[in-house]
Amino acid sequence: MRGTNNLQEEIRRVKDKVDSLMLGSLLPISDSVHEVDLLFKMMRDYPTRQGKGMRPFLCVTTCKAAGGTEEDAILTAASIEMFQNWILIHDDIEDGSQLRRGEPTLHRKYPVSLALNAGDALHARMWGALLGNSQRLGHERTLGVLGEFSRMVNETTEGQHMELGWVENKRWDLTEADYFLMCTKKTSWYTVASPCRLGAIVAGAQPSVLEALRSFGTDLGVAFQIQDDALNLTGDERKYGKAKSDDIAEGKRTLILLHLMDSAGPPEKSRLRAIMNKPRDDKTPEDISYVLSLVDKHDAIGYARKRAEELLKMALLTLKKIEWPGDRSSAALLESFAKYAVEREW
Numbered sequence: 001m002r003g004t005n006n007l008q009e010e011i012r013r014v015k016d017k018v019d020s021l022m023l024g025s026l027l028p029i030s031d032s033v034h035e036v037d038l039l040f041k042m043m044r045d046y047p048t049r050q051g052k053g054m055r056p057f058l059c060v061t062t063c064k065a066a067g068g069t070e071e072d073a074i075l076t077a078a079s080i081e082m083f084q085n086w087i088l089i090h091d092d093i094e095d096g097s098q099l100r101r102g103e104p105t106l107h108r109k110y111p112v113s114l115a116l117n118a119g120d121a122l123h124a125r126m127w128g129a130l131l132g133n134s135q136r137l138g139h140e141r142t143l144g145v146l147g148e149f150s151r152m153v154n155e156t157t158e159g160q161h162m163e164l165g166w167v168e169n170k171r172w173d174l175t176e177a178d179y180f181l182m183c184t185k186k187t188s189w190y191t192v193a194s195p196c197r198l199g200a201i202v203a204g205a206q207p208s209v210l211e212a213l214r215s216f217g218t219d220l221g222v223a224f225q226i227q228d229d230a231l232n233l234t235g236d237e238r239k240y241g242k243a244k245s246d247d248i249a250e251g252k253r254t255l256i257l258l259h260l261m262d263s264a265g266p267p268e269k270s271r272l273r274a275i276m277n278k279p280r281d282d283k284t285p286e287d288i289s290y291v292l293s294l295v296d297k298h299d300a301i302g303y304a305r306k307r308a309e310e311l312l313k314m315a316l317l318t319l320k321k322i323e324w325p326g327d328r329s330s331a332a333l334l335e336s337f338a339k340y341a342v343e344r345e346w
Helices: 002-026 034-043 054-065 070-095 112-131 139-168 176-203 207-234 246-250 255-263 266-276 285-297 300-320 328-343
Strands: none
Touching (some): 002 328, 034 112, 054 328, 070 139, 176 255, 207 246, 207 300, 246 285, 255 300, 300 328
């Protein structure tokens, strides 16, 4: 377990450093105009909550493994954390989520219009922060970082639109391949692939390394999302930070639910589909309990976790093939993180 402790200590260390930069100089604190002062307060709300800090850690650690320094990567890592926070504000509104990191979502604390605007303001600050790389990294690498951020934003919003569209259009004619594509876009790029690739870009890594990190990030990101889906149904709400079984309430098409649709008998499938197609506010506690009983009966979580383990093995094989020119201990931490991402309990 010592390796896990080292990993978590390093994640926390990087997060503390990133938070210090983000909250200390990248995000404004106050303004004499009341409305703007409230905006700044709202922009700092999610960033001051207890988050995991995985994405900045991946950026910094990959940079060091690829021959760069932490100081080179820290501004990019902080910008990734800003991305994470603004997109969560929008995601919570779109999904109708009630909790984020154990507290009421921003749109429950304030009017939806103000929460949306706060997300937009964080988004703008993110791009402004990234321009600050030019003095340290030079124009070429700064443009490379900006290009990767653009790809990350586009992939994430496309994946989010796929998932929202499936719920809106009550689609259940979906395959595992559909789910994997959605997760690759929505989760893999901004959770693993881009954070790793951004660290490598900062370090000046070769295109072959960037391509390997895309493959690594794709497989691990989907495995991460599968585990996240499982934790939503089984995890400790206090650790997980979101309402338990929220995915069922939102009608999300997870691998767990898709497998359940394939495994359930005709009467079960009919009732399951009717429940999952209900609007969030119309689902009753009895509806949620029925879906969970089918999940247990058909071992849908067990099936999903086996698929996550298969993806983890593929990701680790890709990672082992990369010849790192930099810090070996950082490369080892990436492997430890990959295992942790699929075995975590929150």
